[in-house]
Amino acid sequence: MCNWKPDRKTAPLVSNLLTLNSPGFSALYLLLISFVLLVSHPLIAQATPTPRAIVNKANLASFYPGNDGRSDARMTITDSQGRVQRRQFTLLRRNISNSGDQDMMIFFSRPADVRGTVFRVAKHLSTDDDRWIYLPGLDLVKRISAGDKRTSFVGSHFFYEDVSGRNPDLDNFSLVEQTEAHWLIEATPKQQEGVEFSRYQVWINKASHLPVKVDFYDHGDSLYRRLEVLKVETVDGFPTAMTSRMSDLNSNANTLLEFRFAAYNLGLPKDIFGERSLRTPPRQYLKRPER
Amino acid sequence: MIAAVATIDYASARSYESGTLKNNYGHKKQIEVSDSNSDWDDGWTDDSWDNQDSRFWKWSGYTELAFGYRLQEDPLIGDSRNSLGELRQQIELTHSAIVWQFSAKADLIADSVTEEFELDLRKAEFAWSPSPAWDLKLGSQVLTWGTGQYLFVNDLFPKDWQSFFAGRDDEYLKAPAIALKASYFSHRFNLDLVWLPEFTSDRYITGERFSFFSPDTNMQVAPEPHFDADEPDNSELAIRLFKTFDTIEAAIYGYRGYWKTPSGLDQVGTAYHPRLNVVGASLRGPVSRGIGNVEMAWYDSKEEPGGNTARTPTNQFRLLLGYEQEIAARLTAAGQFYLEWLQDYEQLEQPRPSLYNSDEYRQVLTFSLRYRTLQDRLILHWFSFYSPSDRDYFLKPSAHYRINDHWQLTAGLNIFGGDSPHTTFAQMEKSSNSYVRVRYQY
Numbered sequence: 075m076c077n078w079k080p081d082r083k084t085a086p087l088v089s090n091l092l093t094l095n096s097p098g099f100s101a102l103y104l105l106l107i108s109f110v111l112l113v114s115h116p117l118i119a120q121a122t123p124t125p126r127a128i129v130n131k132a133n134l135a136s137f138y139p140g141n142d143g144r145s146d147a148r149m150t151i152t153d154s155q156g157r158v159q160r161r162q163f164t165l166l167r168r169n170i171s172n173s174g175d176q177d178m179m180i181f182f183s184r185p186a187d188v189r190g191t192v193f194r195v196a197k198h199l200s201t202d203d204d205r206w207i208y209l210p211g212l213d214l215v216k217r218i219s220a221g222d223k224r225t226s227f228v229g230s231h232f233f234y235e236d237v238s239g240r241n242p243d244l245d246n247f248s249l250v251e252q253t254e255a256h257w258l259i260e261a262t263p264k265q266q267e268g269v270e271f272s273r274y275q276v277w278i279n280k281a282s283h284l285p286v287k288v289d290f291y292d293h294g295d296s297l298y299r300r301l302e303v304l305k306v307e308t309v310d311g312f313p314t315a316m317t318s319r320m321s322d323l324n325s326n327a328n329t330l331l332e333f334r335f336a337a338y339n340l341g342l343p344k345d346i347f348g349e350r351s352l353r354t355p356p357r358q359y360l361k362r363p364e365r
Numbered sequence: 366m367i368a369a370v371a372t373i374d375y376a377s378a379r380s381y382e383s384g385t386l387k388n389n390y391g392h393k394k395q396i397e398v399s400d401s402n403s404d405w406d407d408g409w410t411d412d413s414w415d416n417q418d419s420r421f422w423k424w425s426g427y428t429e430l431a432f433g434y435r436l437q438e439d440p441l442i443g444d445s446r447n448s449l450g451e452l453r454q455q456i457e458l459t460h461s462a463i464v465w466q467f468s469a470k471a472d473l474i475a476d477s478v479t480e481e482f483e484l485d486l487r488k489a490e491f492a493w494s495p496s497p498a499w500d501l502k503l504g505s506q507v508l509t510w511g512t513g514q515y516l517f518v519n520d521l522f523p524k525d526w527q528s529f530f531a532g533r534d535d536e537y538l539k540a541p542a543i544a545l546k547a548s549y550f551s552h553r554f555n556l557d558l559v560w561l562p563e564f565t566s567d568r569y570i571t572g573e574r575f576s577f578f579s580p581d582t583n584m585q586v587a588p589e590p591h592f593d594a595d596e597p598d599n600s601e602l603a604i605r606l607f608k609t610f611d612t613i614e615a616a617i618y619g620y621r622g623y624w625k626t627p628s629g630l631d632q633v634g635t636a637y638h639p640r641l642n643v644v645g646a647s648l649r650g651p652v653s654r655g656i657g658n659v660e661m662a663w664y665d666s667k668e669e670p671g672g673n674t675a676r677t678p679t680n681q682f683r684l685l686l687g688y689e690q691e692i693a694a695r696l697t698a699a700g701q702f703y704l705e706w707l708q709d710y711e712q713l714e715q716p717r718p719s720l721y722n723s724d725e726y727r728q729v730l731t732f733s734l735r736y737r738t739l740q741d742r743l744i745l746h747w748f749s750f751y752s753p754s755d756r757d758y759f760l761k762p763s764a765h766y767r768i769n770d771h772w773q774l775t776a777g778l779n780i781f782g783g784d785s786p787h788t789t790f791a792q793m794e795k796s797s798n799s800y801v802r803v804r805y806q807y
Contacts, residue, residue: 153740157769185770185806187806204651213539219654221691350550354492357462
């Protein structure tokens with residue numbers, strides 16, 4: 075199908091062409107229509123997506139599915155000596171705009187010392203994120219200053235930025251290769267200062283647009299960090315990375331991140347992303363979806 | 366690893382390109398399949414990870430052993446250098462439904478300093494939302510608001526200074542109170558209304574664990590029986606109106622009650638809690654690369670009508686300015702400036718000129734550094750108070766190591782000092798202590 079539709083400006087031109095009967099104009103008309111069909115045909119448009127366009131789609135597929143979403147999540151953090159710690163939490167997310175600002179809340183339920191702790195993020199693309207944490211023992215809502223996004227998220231091997239999404243504007247992208255199933259994109263940070271990697275390579279599935287593997291190289295250009303997506307499921311129509319693992323290849327430590335009871339387009343109200351939900355979690359939206 | 370990658374139809378892929386995230390994938394149940402089942406075998410089988418029903422009793426708790434050792438002897442307290450020595454058992458129980466929740470938390474403490482068993486009911490609250498705009502919380506609960514770090518301007522809920530100075534967990538800086546908290550939320554404003562049917566004082570220094578300076582006898586004391594002022598039988602009321610404007614959080618506060626420590630003295634020399642009304646305001650929001658806050662309050666100290674009081678605190682204007690910023694990865698620095706401006710200072714000085722009167726402009730500066738390392742398992746924290754007007758200080762460094770999900774180890778120092786014997790921190794000089802705590806939680 076052709077997705078091209080005449081807009082207000084071109085519509086009179088098109089209708090004029092349609093009403094002209096001279097053979098010359100008919101030929102021109104046919105030529106024009108063929109051209110429009112040709113350039114607007116998605117197969118052709120898809121044949122040469124720019125690396126940035128691929129990354130944009132991957133960003134949308136990874137961090138913006140639906141207008142909003144929820145999921146239970148669990149992290150299994152294994153250190154270099156095989157010792158295991160866990161975190162369990164429920165995530166609520168709401169998009170303010172696609173590829174743009176987002177509201178997020180994370181409600182911790184395990185282990186016992188973090189039960190009832192709530193983390194709230196107002197993610198902004200153009201300014202620093204706003205972050206709050208609620209400490210139930212003190213009934214304290216603490217505002218957290220914007221921090222280095224490439225430090226551990228709740229003690230795991232995932233960075234804050236791995237969970238909330240790295241702004242694609244921060245990197246330059248090039249297409250290294252493509253197979254039938256994947257694009258391999260290389261990203262180099264526009265500013266090397268302030269990040270611990272010199273480049274990363276990301277394998278993006280062509281069908282789901284989800285990154286399935288990311289390899290990070292340090293400033294000495296040795297591979298030191300890897301994200302692998304181990305399981306993807308389609309939830310409410312959106313391919314979702316249900317299991318992924320972030321490995322620190324130097325120490326052989328890793329964190330397994332698993333999602334369960336994910337759901338999208340729940341109609342989460344804007345209001346629930348606020349101080350009220352820090353102190354009194356919105357339990358009607360935290361409950362698990364009936365499947 | 367990815368074993369199978371199914372193809373996807375063209376219309377679905379197209380929907381991403383156009384940016385309209387429509388439900389086009391419904392017919393594909395699984396696109397990429399892991400060749401190995403994830404490891405679901407875990408130690409958390411008792412929780413709700415596999416359970417659809419979230420309505421059930423949850424319980425947790427910990428056992429903690431804590432020791433505190435005085436850095437110097439306090440002859441007023443006795444030979445023992447123990448400032449802390451306790452085995453604490455905490456149990457927390459929660460039952461949740463969609464619109465209500467009951468939770469209770471109690472500590473049973475075997476205390477070697479007081480040589481007593483104690484039950485501290487930290488929480489026994491029933492919370493429910495009678496309408497979409499209202500949240501109610503009734504029962505024994507910990508309450509906090511305001512913008513300061515260890516400094517309180519508009520938060521007149523009870524604090525536990527003994528715990529704070531002895532090196533217990535930060536959680537114990539706040540003491541519970543029986544209260545009804547009603548919260549109203551709307552697009553125009555939000556409101557917290559807290560009614561404490563019975564006045565609940567701070568847990569102040571009594572001479573039991575730490576000695577203190579008595580301005581009436583002009584000396585350091587640790588009275589026996591321990592200092593314990595009568596508490597008014599009346600209620601307390603606290604109000605907060607708050608709203609977030611873009612990224613700035615603004616609040617207006619009100620309080621009607623009593624001074625939280627017995628700072629008044631009647632004609633026969635008995636300490637009591639004088640009447641107090643407070644109005645204040647605060648702002649908090651991003652400033653430069655960090656978070657800035659400003660908070661102020663007017664403390665209106667009321668004479669009892671027809672009362673036979675010898676001394677009541679003067680009115681005060683209190684101001685707090687704060688700033689916090691992550692100055693390097695995982696390293697956060699923060700500073701605060703705090704002012705207590707005593708009003709009608711001449712009237713305070715006239716009847717009772719004393720070396721030991723408070724400064725007209727008591728100022729406190731705080732500085733803190735917090736460093737997270739070892740995958741957030743080790744937290745090093747420096748917190749210091751310094752008063753240029755009182756020329757005294759309180760240094761509070763600590764290290765917290767989270768060994769695993771069960772074991773935690775905390776060690777720290779509380780070091781007090783100053784030039785004059787009577788000022789807030791200097792009077793605690795002989796209470797300077799070191800402490801260590803080991804906690805097992807489940």
